[in-house]
Amino acid sequence: MDNKKNRTAIILAGGKSSRMGSDKGLLLFKGIPFIQHIINAVAxxxxxxxIVSSNPNYSAFGLQRIEDIVPDSGPIGGLHAGLTRTKTENNLVISCDVPLVTSELLKKLIAHEKEDFDSIQFEAAGKTMPLIALYRKNCAAVCEKLLISGERRLRQLVLNVNTKTIQVSEKEQFLVANINTIEDLKAIKNGVEY
Structure with missing residues (x-):
């Protein structure tokens, strides 16, 4: 039986959203904010x-909202804040710009949770996805070291811990699509699969 009591979801919603022009997690898809789609998938x-974000609008979702410990430090800063605050060993980490992600897909990460890895990430179309991944709480210390050294790239964390990468099947690749631009948003609203 799946023991979800030892697992927390950390949703990273602190990005600048410069390409979209507004906060991506609050954009609507099918009348529902992106972040609510993600909450529904992880719950x-x-x-x-x-939820890791300095935007107080995320408090409206009735969940714990925290801010970066090291401000303006990118996704690695958000991950550091979430892993520092979590009370669980296993943590499902997701960025707020993947509204098509499903519980079924995320179960494929969780299936490897008992294996001896610090992080378990997806790879789709040759691209690794460290922002749809499982992280152990001990990765917080590695995040901190990287932040102190001025490193902001999440890929450096993945290279510095014991990481497993799982392939997303071709037919499921659209589920992990990052919606970064107005064009991406229009595409999913028109039912285009990536």
Whole structure:
């Protein structure tokens, strides 16, 4: 049986959204904010959900909202804040710009949770996805070291911990599509699969 009591979801919603021009997690898809789609996907799989964002509008979702410990430090800063605050060993980390992600897809990460890895990430179309991944709490210390050294790239964290990469099947690749631009948003609204 799946023990979701030892798993937290950390949703990273602190990005600048410069290409979109507005906060991506609050954009609507099918009349529902992106972040609510993600909350709906992770809720059956976790015991707790943390939103990492300095935007007070995210408090409206009724979940714990925290801010970066090291401000303006990118995704690695958001991950550091979430992993520092979490009370669980296993943490499902997702950026707020993947509204098509599903519980079924995320279960494929969780299936490897008992293996001896610090992080388990997806790869789709040759691109690794460290922002749809499982991280152990001990990665917080590695994040901190990288931040102190001035490193902001999440890929450096993945290279510095024991990481497993799982392939996303071709037919599921659209589920992990990052919606970064108005064109991306129009494409999913028109039912285009990536």
């Amino acid at each position: 059956p799989l976790v015991n707790d959900i943390i």
